[in-house]
Amino acid sequence: MEYKLLIDGQWTGKGSLLEVKNKYNGQTIGVLPIATNEEVNQAIDAAERAEDVMAEMPAHKRAEILLRTAQLIRERTEDFAKTIAAEAGKAMKFARAEVDRAAITFTIAAEEAKRLHGETIPLDAISSGEGYFGFWTRRPVGVIAAISPFNFPLNLVAHKVAPALASGNTLVLKPAEKTPLAAVKLCQALMDAGLPAGAVNLVNGAGSVVGEMLVVDERVDKITFTGSPVVGKRILSVAGIKKVTLELGNTSPVVVAPDADLDFVAKRCALGAFYNSGQVCISVQRIYSEKKVYEPFTEKFVKATESMVVGDPLDERVDVGPMIDVKEVDRIESWVNEAQGAGAKILTGAKRDGAVYYPTVLTNVEADMKVVAEETFAPVASVISSDDFESALQQANDSKFGLQVGVFTNDINRMLRAVKKLNFGGVIVNDAPNFRADHMPYGGNRQSGLGREGVKFAMEDMTNIQMVAIRTGS
Numbered sequence: 327m328e329y330k331l332l333i334d335g336q337w338t339g340k341g342s343l344l345e346v347k348n349k350y351n352g353q354t355i356g357v358l359p360i361a362t363n364e365e366v367n368q369a370i371d372a373a374e375r376a377e378d379v380m381a382e383m384p385a386h387k388r389a390e391i392l393l394r395t396a397q398l399i400r401e402r403t404e405d406f407a408k409t410i411a412a413e414a415g416k417a418m419k420f421a422r423a424e425v426d427r428a429a430i431t432f433t434i435a436a437e438e439a440k441r442l443h444g445e446t447i448p449l450d451a452i453s454s455g456e457g458y459f460g461f462w463t464r465r466p467v468g469v470i471a472a473i474s475p476f477n478f479p480l481n482l483v484a485h486k487v488a489p490a491l492a493s494g495n496t497l498v499l500k501p502a503e504k505t506p507l508a509a510v511k512l513c514q515a516l517m518d519a520g521l522p523a524g525a526v527n528l529v530n531g532a533g534s535v536v537g538e539m540l541v542v543d544e545r546v547d548k549i550t551f552t553g554s555p556v557v558g559k560r561i562l563s564v565a566g567i568k569k570v571t572l573e574l575g576n577t578s579p580v581v582v583a584p585d586a587d588l589d590f591v592a593k594r595c596a597l598g599a600f601y602n603s604g605q606v607c608i609s610v611q612r613i614y615s616e617k618k619v620y621e622p623f624t625e626k627f628v629k630a631t632e633s634m635v636v637g638d639p640l641d642e643r644v645d646v647g648p649m650i651d652v653k654e655v656d657r658i659e660s661w662v663n664e665a666q667g668a669g670a671k672i673l674t675g676a677k678r679d680g681a682v683y684y685p686t687v688l689t690n691v692e693a694d695m696k697v698v699a700e701e702t703f704a705p706v707a708s709v710i711s712s713d714d715f716e717s718a719l720q721q722a723n724d725s726k727f728g729l730q731v732g733v734f735t736n737d738i739n740r741m742l743r744a745v746k747k748l749n750f751g752g753v754i755v756n757d758a759p760n761f762r763a764d765h766m767p768y769g770g771n772r773q774s775g776l777g778r779e780g781v782k783f784a785m786e787d788m789t790n791i792q793m794v795a796i797r798t799g800s
Contacts, residue, residue, distance in 0.1 A: 332517070376523065411640050419645075432488045486784075
């Protein structure tokens with residue numbers, strides 16, 4: 327099927343065609359034009375022309391469009407889910423969950439569109455402010471460039487598009503090259519819901535070409551990017567003076583205290599490590615278990631891992647499908663082999679079938695191995711013994727990343743100690759670090775990024791505070 331770019335309300339595209347493949351069987355499921363330089367410029371122009379339309383649109387009308395979009399997403403659940411499963415390799419059960427979350431994200435945005443406001447400031451709190459009335463309000467930044475990743479081709483797009491529109495901005499969206507079709511269908515839903523022409527525009531192409539054009543263009547007022555730290559650093563180096571939100575990587579740790587329910591922990595960690603083939607920024611990667619429960623936990627974790635069904639993501643029984651491409655399988659296979667050569671032990675997995683890499687559990691790893699120190703973004707998790715709870719917290723904290731961390735304990739003192747000790751954007755207690763509610767502040771510390779997503783918090787980053795001071799006396 328041939329899809330098109332969206333520019334100024336029109337479906338178009340003059341460039342060469344990009345084939346989008348089914349990640350499990352390699353069959354072409356659609357083609358989409360690669361945006362030319364002219365088309366990227368046209369998309370930015372269209373977004374710029376639509377700025378006033380969106381900024382002046384009453385909040386209740388923006389909310390109505392977002393609510394209608396949420397309803398259309400729900401009505402088209404199976405089409406969206408099958409598209410996600412095919413283009414991203416995500417198991418159908420998780421693809422449907424992503425569609426549901428996207429509808430929720432747009433619903434939250436519709437609610438938040440009506441809550442965007444400022445407040446008064448008592449300027450006479452100081453003597454120089456006597457005779458003045460003050461208040462501040464929020465106004466949209468203008469044109470937003472949204473660059474989204476392949477692993478959540480619908481909901482991570484929604485987390486950029488929905489708050490941008492809710493706060494009265496316009497967008498140029500560049501979805502991941504490998505998974506652009508769900509984004510195209512989302513833009514169709516937005517147009518069907520009555521979004522004005524130019525408010526959202528979709529261009530397709532390589533990040534190094536199309537993405538770079540968006541990032542450096544002075545007409546773009548804000549960039550919101552989810553992807554690798556390497557690209558995030560590049561964006562910061564060339565963006566110029568504009569707002570930037572970055573959601574980057576992690577080596578998500580889990581700390582298991584001896585009082586935790588090990589059966590529950592093993593199941594949650596297996597799901598958190600291997601759904602979407604581990605290609606999630608908050609996938610479980612490093613598990614630190616106190617040594618008194620290390621062996622029983624490891625045994626249970628391996629059993630939970632081996633119970634996961636691997637295969638075609640369009641098969642309803644499947645839990646783990648393919649990785650995004652064979653090159654990524656080659657990469658993680660080399661990392662695991664390198665770790666094994668340095669002394670790591672493979673308890674299960676470490677085998678491949680085309681683009682599928684089987685869920686893999688490692689032990690005897692060292693902190694400087696790539697499978698521990700770098701983001702694997704693959705179905706690989708390591709179980710590591712810790713002397714006690716304090717040392718487990720220290721090991722979990724020993725990372726250049728800081729997105730989310732999971733801590734399993736029923737001891738309130740341990741919980742509070744973990745919250746105080748761990749330098750992460752999110753501390754998830756009694757669940758794996760892959761937990762995310764779509765209205766909570768989400769983002770990382772250290773090398774894991776800048777700013778926060780979660781609709782309300784994204785809207786704050788997508789608006790500027792405008793201060794108003796009115797002199798009331800002569």
